[in-house]
Amino acid sequence: MTVKPNFFDSFKCIASECNDTCCAGWEIYVDADTADYYAELDGDDGEYVRGNLSVGEDGMLLCREGARCPFLREDNLCELIIKLGEDSLCDICREHPRFYVTDENLCEVGVGLCCPEAARLWLDTPLGFLFEDDGYVLTDTEKRKLERQMFIIDRLMSGDGTLGERLSELLGGDTSDSELYNRLRALYSSLEVLDKNFPSRFSVNPVSVSDVRLKNLAAYFVFRYYFELGEELCLKFTAVSLIMIASMDGELTLSAKDYSKEIEYDTDNVERICDFLESCDSIGVLVKKLLQ
Numbered sequence: 697m698t699v700k701p702n703f704f705d706s707f708k709c710i711a712s713e714c715n716d717t718c719c720a721g722w723e724i725y726v727d728a729d730t731a732d733y734y735a736e737l738d739g740d741d742g743e744y745v746r747g748n749l750s751v752g753e754d755g756m757l758l759c760r761e762g763a764r765c766p767f768l769r770e771d772n773l774c775e776l777i778i779k780l781g782e783d784s785l786c787d788i789c790r791e792h793p794r795f796y797v798t799d800e801n802l803c804e805v806g807v808g809l810c811c812p813e814a815a816r817l818w819l820d821t822p823l824g825f826l827f828e829d830d831g832y833v834l835t836d837t838e839k840r841k842l843e844r845q846m847f848i849i850d851r852l853m854s855g856d857g858t859l860g861e862r863l864s865e866l867l868g869g870d871t872s873d874s875e876l877y878n879r880l881r882a883l884y885s886s887l888e889v890l891d892k893n894f895p896s897r898f899s900v901n902p903v904s905v906s907d908v909r910l911k912n913l914a915a916y917f918v919f920r921y922y923f924e925l926g927e928e929l930c931l932k933f934t935a936v937s938l939i940m941i942a943s944m945d946g947e948l949t950l951s952a953k954d955y956s957k958e959i960e961y962d963t964d965n966v967e968r969i970c971d972f973l974e975s976c977d978s979i980g981v982l983v984k985k986l987l988q
């Protein structure tokens with residue numbers, strides 16, 4: 697079975713209209729099949745493509761960390777697509793920002809928040825999920841896990857109380873820690889970042905926020921991480937992500953996009969946060985206080 701958000705099929709890169717670009721800053725390697733295709737390209741096209749690629753430790757390098765992709769034009773259009781068509785892209789460029797979370801017979805697909813257009817769709821769409829038969833039949837255990845994930849998403853999206861109360865109830869625990877936000881801010885300030893100004897974007901004091909779009913954001917994190925992290929850690933990561941996004945300066949959708957780019961798309965950062973969260977049992981109290 698494949699599960700996807702209701703807007704998934706209508707996602708389209710907005711290219712030169714994008715106020716960011718996913719084609720700069722990150723180290724991007726070309727997959728082996730595409731590297732072979734580039735190596736065998738004839739004539740001027742071949743020389744042009746190979747002349748813009750370099751060799752890195754792990755193979756053919758498209759983009760170096762901190763740099764712009766050599767095929768990215770000033771107007772943020774891709775010269776490779778213009779010259780050779782979309783089929784010439786390597787896997788990562790063709791798929792980004794789509795993600796796939798698989799669990800035996802289940803595949804959950806979505807678009808990552810690091811893309812401004814994806815973030816807009818997650819936050820502004822009346823959200824629902826589509827369940828498609830892809831020929832793989834779920835076991836009873838998989839069905840139960842999927843039902844539980846969807847129950848949590850439904851509970852966060854609607855029901856009695858504030859979002860913070862609903863999330864706190866799912867998290868459980870009533871331990872209070874007046875220093876938790878400061879400890880989170882210190883942790884986030886010590887992570888690897890692409891933008892050196894990112895750590896200074898968290899407010900000194902925790903921010904109490906009421907914004908209906910936060911429930912969609914909560915749904916995103918539960919959809920994205922439930923099978924990867926397991927229920928308890930997924931809920932904790934969801935809660936701290938909402939707390940930290942709400943405490944960032946700037947408009948919510950842009951903050952969510954920047955948070956995703958800096959935190960989610962660096963597996964070391966996610967691991968360090970999860971290590972911290974494993975032994976943290978005071979998130980429920982803080983999230984209840986902050987998310988109205």
Ligand code: SF4
Nearest residue numbers: 709710711714718811
């Ligand atoms: S960040 Fe999203 S909208 Fe912007 S260029 Fe990349 S895929 Fe397209």
